[in-house]
Amino acid sequence: MRQARILTGAALVAVSAAEDLTQHVDVFMGTEGGGNDFPGAVRPFGMVKLGPDLLVSGTDSYSGYLPNGNFSGFSMMHEQGTGGAPKYGTVSQLPLIGDISDPLSNITVSRSGSDSGSVGYYKAQTGDGVKVELSASAKAGIYRYTFPSGSKGNVLVDVSHVLPSFRGQGLGQNYEGGNITIFSDGHYEGAGVYDNGWNEAPDWTIYFCGYFDSAATNNTTYTATGAGKSVSIPGGVASSTSNSTRVGGLFSFSDSEVTSRVGISWISNKQACNNVNSEIPSGTELESVVEDAVSEWNEVVLSKVTTSNTNTTSLSLLYTSLYFMHLIPTNQTGENPYWSSSEPYYQDIFTFWDLFRCSTSLMQVLQPTSYEEQIRSLIDIWRNVGYMPDARSSNYNGRTQGGSNADNILADAYVKGVRGSVDWNDGYKAMVKDAEVTPVNYPVDWMAPDSSTHEGRSALPDWLKYGYITPTYSRAVSRAVEYAYNDFGLYQVASGLGETDDATKYLNRSRNWRNHWNPDLTSLGFSGFVVPRDTSGFIDTDPLTDTGYWGDPYYEASSWAYSFADVHDMKHIIELMGGNETFVSRLDTMFTDGASGSSGTIFDSTNEPMFNLPYLYNYVGRQDLAVSRSRKVAKEDYTTGVSGLPGNSDAGAMQTWLLWNMIGLYPITGQTTFLIHSPWFESMTIDLGNDKSLKITSAGGDGNGDTDMYVQSLKVNGKAWKKNWLTWDDIFAQGGTLEFELGPTAVNWTTGELPPSPAS
Template sequence: MGRWYTMLVLSLLEPAVRAANLTSHVNLFLGTQSGGNDFPGVARPFGIVKLGPDLYVSGTDSYSGYLSNGNFSGFSMMHEQGTGGAPKYGTVSQLPLVGDVSNPLSNITIGRSGADEASVGYYKAKTSEGTLVELSASAHAGIYQYTFPKDTTGNILVDVSHVLPSYRGQGLSQHYKGGNITIFHDGHYEGHGVYDNGWNRSPDWSIYFCGHFDEAPISNKTYSGTDAKGSVQQSSGHASSSSGSTRVGAVFTFKDTTVISRVGISWLSTEKACQNVENEIPEDTKFQSVVADAQSEWDSEVLSKVTTSNTNETTLELLYTSLYFMHLIPTNQTGENPSWTSSEPYYQDIFTYWDLFRCSTALMQVLQPVAYEEQIRSLIDIWRFEGYMPDARSSNYNGRTQGGSNADNILADAYVKGVRGAVNWEDGYKAMLKDAEVTPPNYPVDPMAPDSSTKEGRGALPDWLSLGYITPRFSRAVTRAVEYSCNDFGLYQVASGLKKEDDATKYLNRSRNWRNHWNANQTSLGFSGFVVPRNESGFIETDPLNDSGYWGDPYYEASSWAYSWASIHDMKKIIEAMGGDETVLDRLNTMFTEGASGSSGIIFDPTNEPMFNIPYLYHYINRQDLSVSQSRNIAKSYYGVGVSGLPGNSDAGAMQTWLLWNMIGLYPVTGQTTFLIHSPWFDSLTIDLGDGKHLNVTSKGGDGNGGGDIYVQSLRVNGKDWKKNWLTWDDIFVRGGTLEFELGESASGWFTGEVPPSPAS
């Protein structure tokens, strides 16, 4: 009886013990170097606070604050995750200093001693002066634990004017515009700063803070001054400035060796900032309890959504680290919207839907259906109050739109996959119509693309509406044309569901307008037919191998080799235009052939999102086996567990979600209910879909680690033999389901059903 009871207790405890260990598989430094720009600091899922170090190296942008070298300029409360373009935030900063601080507002930096350490909910660094800095955070507040060297005077500099700078020369560096700090009689301090710019070119925005030290300082002083000149002490305990030329801050000096600092932030007021820290990290909170709470929240809300029988640590690290980084942004700022009052949820720090619509948002719906519905509602609410949905948004400001109005794709994807709840779809469709029909004002003018708005909407609509294509009078013309086609297909999907038949016909026809950029005579490497720039006189010749560009060019961050595949809703037509299945097979193979372009490397570019779909397009010519081999080779060759483990910018987790879909064995076709079937990495994988539903994916014959035998020999879906190389949302996600793979060492020809749909064809 006793032995049986003990075994029962252990079996009941096992899932909890296993879940508690999932955070141990998260590597916070994965992808922090070589352009991955992952944020390794502390945060909660979708939390406002992202507390971490800011490293300074002259001439080097620290996009998420972190660099592997350089000096500490501060430890600040706000960062983005995995962004490129230019740094954002680095605001509400503290910096520990030892000894006499004669000029605190002179851009002081302190060296690093040894390597930083991090785990979920915890960050540790040591300064060259010997001060140990430990960090943790809740959603709206952060906690610092400082351990100063013995027999020294410890100081903490609170620098209101601290931001992450940019050195790229693109006019995107942030600026401090003014602010204040007040130290009260009980020792706590409050204030706010005003800042502008960053990668989304936002105008002035304010953040408020409220800080406490749980050990009484022996002195405190507020300062105001300029970077280059001596600071002026303010005897009143208050310092303020109305312009960025005068900086403000405070220095707190302690005799205690260990000092706890608790700080709340708010977009609304210092009062709300004080409420946030009091509610989430009140006085006498133990530092370790905040760490434990953070780990528990990540376990229960994110990591435990996916469980596996796999025991290979490398694969588990890739799996759970990817899950972690895809949940840092967008930021859930509900209740903290300074721009308007609404009962709707509010999410911002969207970087960017140009990156995320391809496969990230589809996975967010699978893993976080409640939060995802809130994010859809928030997009629609932003349209209600600002006139347009964002393609990107930060510091409560839309911008920058790189290609199409890709929130339209996301709304369409959510609609066809049954997101309803409290979503007002009539308003959602009106928001999409605004993108499709009304040219946004070109203000403020973006000097990198001055022809039309990069803030929101579709700046090249005048050509799109009058000509059905986009001329070079508009920058990024080809990129915009293929993306506007996808956006219009999204309108067709929602219009059809809402029984707006005339609109559905209109936008289905417009979704085919990418064809107006198709030059059948444009050649490259012996292949004919590419999307190219054009004007009223005809097509403009290009070099598909070398025409990838930037803001002012016809192709944005990818070549015509990539963008010629982009209109996946019309794939049957693309295959026909390229010359049929055999030519498409050769053309796809060429993209993955080393040296095919005459130089080292391959045409396929794993570092940027426009290529994400391409390894899976073999499905459309019934060669699922090649989709498996090419995508698996990309995953294994370009992703890893090291600090350089990402092929390019994380872009808010876009890279990580591409890898996660590869692990699962599916790939989403955004705007449709279609999922392309490839091959799972694991013997067993279970995804918690919410409401007691699960997707169980099993495989036999592989090595359980994404290597070895990868080719599908047979598949059963929900217990039945499955011959199509694709399935739909309804098949396995609405009620849950099972996928049972049999894998082998070579292609089997198992998939004999029809190829995936091409609705616009």
């Protein structure tokens, strides 16, 4: 077990339970079982994510944390909940005991007991008996070490430290050189150069500046070449421009308690020093930083959603999910090393392929100011890089798994009224670049060498020539499905901007997924699936087993899932599948145990292409089945505890799916449509900003979403509602109310028109 609430020093952070919603956040939820959540100290959208780096040979620690293994360091930079390959694990410290003769020899330290933590605080103990406590501000971190009485305590700063990857995919990070200088007052500054990681980034540099509140009895800079022994460097300066020479510093102390403050910057050592000294000034106690973190999380994030519910499990799922969805992207405004701009700058986008279906729409609801900034940042990246990212880390675009899904996000923001300081003429130009200009295939991704995986739509030559994608390009089917969705996004924005010719073109192109539809391919008695094709015709696959990865026709889901994906054309999908009854039966089959020929269901809650599926019943008037299917997934596949997620968090994607289930709505990205299912709680209020709110109540249910979940009737803003969907303007634009009456059995309360299918 991990302790989710801790004493910071002598006393618990003093915030009353009535005000402190962080008491419901379990920072270890989803850290194991493939969830890869980051449990360390962080602020909302914070650049610093300070936490442990555990080393187990052969096992990737994607966010640094593992439940076992040895500590290789406690570093300032991590990603949240990702898969693929680790990123960052840079600007590291490691506490050591005794005389250290070879500090740059890849030292690791065993762990004693289990780590513990809460919002803004992390605690671990090494096998040497050193207690390590951590907290963070936005661009700085604070370490407190308590060394065993009478021991010689040391802190190693190893500039070459990164999170390794053992998967053999060529995505492991590399140290490429660095420097460290220890100044006469005892503080140190330096920088490291690194490359690669999941997004295959070229060289990037991070600067750091650190202080200790205790005078070191000794400090020494070191270099080490290859497997050679560490060599002390006189004068307090060590540097290397080669990955073959590691550099670092060792600080020794006689005090049993030592506090370290460290700032980072993408710009310079000076800015790193400014960051730490402005955010965590000299003399700051760790408890003060923790208290500030708790206050910020309460004010900026957790208080956005309040409920009358008192069930501890549900409250933990609610507030922990809110917490993890706000760890990335990183607000790096003022820390852009590549161009000067008055626009906001957000990065650590990991990735829109994971986030566009339901995460970004919830971000707009909960954080409208930040979300507008994120949209502006995407457009500014296009201005200066040439393409908007589908993913971006270490200030570099990549990797693109499917379509140019920033297009979906811009379209969603546009139709839902995001304006403010967004230059939508430039936004549309950025989308057109994605839709019309093939990116250069450099550097070549060996896992998918046919075309660029760094930005844009690299299978455009086929898409523009044929209206489909041949096996010349990897992931041809799943990319075609996504390109169609991307083109629908361009149609939406073109329509709003009065670009009528473009609107017609992109609406027509948004239907081109149909060119991959083989009506004769059957599986489990159902006909019609999206399949690979070339100029000679369709290429059949087995829909039950054709899920794949980078080099395959389908990415991380099968044709069973991708055949439902283009929800902008859902009416036509239903017709192709044989009409309403067959459509329902086909969805039912996806949720039937053993239908795939083995245990389990075809539906796979671990991957984002499945996110929409439980809610598609609304398109054929079976809202009751959307409720029962989605609630079963939410209640069975999501739990509290370290293995509480069905798959990788994927930067909070899993958590936002769960949050929408609690709310009782599901967004259709790129449209103003929200599909209605049913809420968990008797009451929930969402703060929409600018003195607006959405209040959701449910009478007749069990108050926790476990039973009596079926909608009997609904009032929207006090008026009876008969549709199983509503729009942004109905309840979000100016706020509103949803009053549900729930019961134990399904009734036909939805006699209104069905959700729109604009491309149909």
